[in-house]
Amino acid sequence: MRFSIAPSDSTPIYRQIVDQVRREMAGGQLLAGDAMPSVRALAEEHTINPMTVSKAYSLLEAEGLLERRRGVGMVVAAVRSAVSPKQRLTLLHPALQAAAQQAAQLRLPADDALALFKRCLAQHPFDGDVDGKP
Amino acid sequence: MRFSIAPSDSTPIYRQIVDQVRREMAGGQLLAGDAMPSVRALAEEHTINPMTVSKAYSLLEAEGLLERRRGVGMVVAAVRSAVSPKQRLTLLHPALQAAAQQAAQLRLPADDALALFKRCLAQHPFDGDVDGKP
Amino acid sequence: MRFSIAPSDSTPIYRQIVDQVRREMAGGQLLAGDAMPSVRALAEEHTINPMTVSKAYSLLEAEGLLERRRGVGMVVAAVRSAVSPKQRLTLLHPALQAAAQQAAQLRLPADDALALFKRCLAQHPFDGDVDGKP
Amino acid sequence: MRFSIAPSDSTPIYRQIVDQVRREMAGGQLLAGDAMPSVRALAEEHTINPMTVSKAYSLLEAEGLLERRRGVGMVVAAVRSAVSPKQRLTLLHPALQAAAQQAAQLRLPADDALALFKRCLAQHPFDGDVDGKP
DNA sequence: GTGGTCTAGACCACT
DNA sequence: GTGGTCTAGACCACG
Numbered sequence: 001m002r003f004s005i006a007p008s009d010s011t012p013i014y015r016q017i018v019d020q021v022r023r024e025m026a027g028g029q030l031l032a033g034d035a036m037p038s039v040r041a042l043a044e045e046h047t048i049n050p051m052t053v054s055k056a057y058s059l060l061e062a063e064g065l066l067e068r069r070r071g072v073g074m075v076v077a078a079v080r081s082a083v084s085p086k087q088r089l090t091l092l093h094p095a096l097q098a099a100a101q102q103a104a105q106l107r108l109p110a111d112d113a114l115a116l117f118k119r120c121l122a123q124h125p126f127d128g129d130v131d132g133k134p
Numbered sequence: 135m136r137f138s139i140a141p142s143d144s145t146p147i148y149r150q151i152v153d154q155v156r157r158e159m160a161g162g163q164l165l166a167g168d169a170m171p172s173v174r175a176l177a178e179e180h181t182i183n184p185m186t187v188s189k190a191y192s193l194l195e196a197e198g199l200l201e202r203r204r205g206v207g208m209v210v211a212a213v214r215s216a217v218s219p220k221q222r223l224t225l226l227h228p229a230l231q232a233a234a235q236q237a238a239q240l241r242l243p244a245d246d247a248l249a250l251f252k253r254c255l256a257q258h259p260f261d262g263d264v265d266g267k268p
Numbered sequence: 269m270r271f272s273i274a275p276s277d278s279t280p281i282y283r284q285i286v287d288q289v290r291r292e293m294a295g296g297q298l299l300a301g302d303a304m305p306s307v308r309a310l311a312e313e314h315t316i317n318p319m320t321v322s323k324a325y326s327l328l329e330a331e332g333l334l335e336r337r338r339g340v341g342m343v344v345a346a347v348r349s350a351v352s353p354k355q356r357l358t359l360l361h362p363a364l365q366a367a368a369q370q371a372a373q374l375r376l377p378a379d380d381a382l383a384l385f386k387r388c389l390a391q392h393p394f395d396g397d398v399d400g401k402p
Numbered sequence: 403m404r405f406s407i408a409p410s411d412s413t414p415i416y417r418q419i420v421d422q423v424r425r426e427m428a429g430g431q432l433l434a435g436d437a438m439p440s441v442r443a444l445a446e447e448h449t450i451n452p453m454t455v456s457k458a459y460s461l462l463e464a465e466g467l468l469e470r471r472r473g474v475g476m477v478v479a480a481v482r483s484a485v486s487p488k489q490r491l492t493l494l495h496p497a498l499q500a501a502a503q504q505a506a507q508l509r510l511p512a513d514d515a516l517a518l519f520k521r522c523l524a525q526h527p528f529d530g531d532v533d534g535k536p
Numbered sequence: 537g538t539g540g541t542c543t544a545g546a547c548c549a550c551t
Numbered sequence: 552g553t554g555g556t557c558t559a560g561a562c563c564a565c566g
Contacts, residue, residue, distance in 0.1 A: 012472070012549075013472070024239055028241055029239075050551095055551085088241070098229060099233055099251070100255045100257065102225075103255060104255075104258035104260055106160055106226055107162060107260060108161075110256070112223060113230070114248060114252060116230055117230045123234065124234045148556085172538065182557085183558050183559075184539090185559090186558085191539085201276075203566095204538080204539080205565050205566030206539095207537090207538055280566090288507060291504060294508055295508045297507075316566090319565095323565090323566080356508045357510065357514060359504075360501065361522075363500060364515070364518055370493075372527070374493060375528060380491060381519075381523060384495065389502045389506075390512070392502045393506070415542080440552085442552095451543050456554070457542095460555090470553095473549090474552090474554095475552090475553055475554075476554080539564090539565085540563080541561100544560095546556100547558105548554105548555080548557100549555075550552105
C-alpha cells in the first residue's frame with residue numbers, strides 16, 4: 001500500500017499513518033493477513049524516524065487492527081477488517097462537519113461548496129488500484 | 135462578533151481564534167476598521183487567559199489582518215478585508231480535498247459522500263446574523 | 269515648524285515629537301522665544317490624541333526646553349537653545365552606531381554602507397527652510 | 403551562532419533575537435538547513451525565559467525563515483536563505499534614512515555625519531568569524 | 537482604558 | 552531530547 005506522509009502538515013506523522021491504515025482497512029484495501037511494510041522500509045521511504053512508524057504500528061496493534069507475527073512483521077488482523085458502508089460514512093463525518101462549518105464562516109452558498117467537493121471527489125478515484133489487487 | 139471557543143478541542147485555543155477571524159474577514163462579517171473585542175474582554179468572556187487571546191491577535195497582526203491602534207485596541211486592517219467568492223472557495227479547498235481523500239480511502243461512493251456533506255451544510259446556516267450588520 | 273508623525277512606527281508618538289523638537293532646537297531652527305503650535309492644532313493636524321501632544325510638551329517643559337507662557341502657549345525656553353557642533357554629533361551617534369552594527373551583521377562592506385548613507389544625506393537637505401526663517 | 407542579548411535595551415528581548423537572526427540569514431552566516439540552538443539552550447545561556455526564545459522562534463517560523471522539525475528543533479528554512487548584496491543594502495536603508503533625517507534636523511554638515519559613521523563602522527568588524535564557517 | 541513583555545511553572549505531544 | 556500550550560501574576564508603556 002501507498003502512504004502519503006506530509007511532515008509539514010500540522011497533524012503528527014504517526015497519526016497520519018494510523019488514520020490512513022484505519023481507513024484503508026475499513027475500505028477493504030487492506031485485508032486480513034496482508035503484510036504491512038516493515039518499520040525500517042516505511043521509515044526510509046519517507047525519511048522519517050523509525051520510532052515514529054513503530055509508534056503508529058503499536059497503536060494499531062493495541063487497537064487490535066494489526067498483529068505482530070514473529071519473523072514476518074506486522075500483518076492485518078482478522079477482526080472486522082471490513083466495515084459496513086454506513087459505518088464508513090460515520091468515519092467520514094467529522095471531516096465534512098468541519099468543512100461545512102468553514103463554509104458557513106466563509107459565507108459560501110451550499111451549492112458552491114457542494115460543487116467544489118464534487119470536483120475534489122473526482123480527483124480521488126479510489127487511488128492506486130483500479131484493477132483490484134494483483 | 136461572536137467567537138466559539140472549544141477548550142476541549144485538540145486545536146489550540148489561540149488557533150481557533152485566528153482561524154475564525156481569518157474566515158470572518160474573508161466572508162465579509164468583519165470589515166476594515168471594525169474594532170476587535172479587547173483582549174481582556176474576550177478572555178473574560180470565555181474564561182481563558184488574556185495572553186492566549188493576545189497571542190492570537192499578535193499573529194493576526196503579523197499577518198497584516200489586524201492593526202494595533204495604540205491606546206485604542208485592535209482593528210481590522212484595510213488590506214483585502216473582503217475576498218472574492220472565488221478566493222473564498224480556495225480557502226475551503228484544503229478541507230474538501232482532505233475529505234475527498236478520506237472518502238476515497240474509505241471506498242465510499244461519491245454520491246454518498248456528497249449526500250452526507252449536504253446534510254452537514256444544512257446544519258450550519260450562516261451562524262448568527264442572517265440580516266448582516268444592523 | 270513641520271513635524272513628521274508616523275503612528276505606525278514602533279517608537280511612541282509622544283517620543284517622535286520630543287525627539288524632533290530636541291533636534292530642531294539643537295540645530296538652531298527653533299530659537300528662544302519661538303512659539304510652539306498649540307496642542308489642539310498639532311493634534312488635529314496629525315489626527316492624534318491631544319493628550320499625546322500634551323505629554324510630549326510636558327516632558328520638554330520638565331527638561332527645561334519649553335516654557336508655558338500663560339495666554340500664549342508653549343514657547344522655546346532661553347536656555348542653551350543652540351548646541352555646539354560637537355554636541356550635535358554626539359546626538360547623532362546612537363543612530364549611526366546602530367546602523368553600523370546592522371551593516372556588520374549584514375556583512376556589508378563599509379564602503380557600500382557609506383555610499384548609501386551619503387545618498388540618504390543628499391535626500392535630506394536641511395528640510396523645509398532653505399531660505400532661513402521668514 | 404552567537405547572539406548578543408542586552409536585557410537592559412529598550413527593544414524587547416524576543417525582538418533582538420528575531421532581528422539578529424534575520425540579518426545573519428541575509429548576511430549568509432546562517433545557511434539553509436542549519437540547526438538553530440535549542441530553545442532551552444539559548445534560554446539558559448542568556449538566563450532568560452524559554453518562552454521568550456520560543457516566541458522569537460515562532461515569529462521567525464511564521465515569517466517563513468525558520469522551519470520546525472518535529473522532535474528535532476528549528477532549522478533555517480530553504481527560502482532565500484542568502485540575499486543579494488543589493489537586497490542587503492535595502493535592509494540597511496531604513497536605519498540610514500532615519501539617521502540622515504536626524505542629521506538634517508541637527509543641521510549637521512554631511513561630511514561630519516559621514517566621518518562619524520565611518521568611525522562607527524570601524525568599531526564593528528564582522529563580529530566573530532572573520533574566516534567564515536570552518 | 538488599551539496591549540506588550542517577561543517570568544515561573546506545569547503539562548503535553550512528538551521523535 | 553525537542554518545541555507547544557496554557558495559566559497566573561507582575562510590571563510597563565501608551566493614549
